[in-house]
Amino acid sequence: MPEGGIITIETRKTYSPKGDDGQEYVSLCVTDSGCGITSDVLEKVFEPFFTTKPQGVGTGLGLPMIRHFVDQARGHIEVHSMPQQGTCIKLYLPTAAES
């Protein structure tokens, strides 16, 4: 958010966004009121080293690392965004039984 804004972090117990698979999930939703993501950029945000930041500023590894972590946890990730309005990145992580 180069011009400032609001970030909201929400967590909740929920079910799979892909349809109920009998598994309980925790969702972690990070919403910002920043510049948003255009559709051409949106399709590349998980490509390793893809960045729209100036050289030497962004690695382009933020979202690929998050996606890898979510995949390893057998979770799901969604990106919802509107240019000029903001972005919501939502992680779904399966809960584990306490041992």
Ligand SMILES: Nc1ncnc2c1ncn2[C@@H]1O[C@H](COP(=O)(O)OP(=O)(O)OP(=O)(O)O)[C@@H](O)[C@H]1O
């Ligand atoms: N919350 C967001 N709002 C707007 N654009 C975003 C957002 N998150 C990611 N993007 C877009 O996706 C691109 C890739 O994001 P990613 O986190 O993988 O790398 P980065 O942010 O460019 O670099 P780094 O994570 O190292 O700072 C960003 O360069 C930006 O264009």
Ligand SMILES: [Mg+2]
């Ligand atoms: Mg990043």
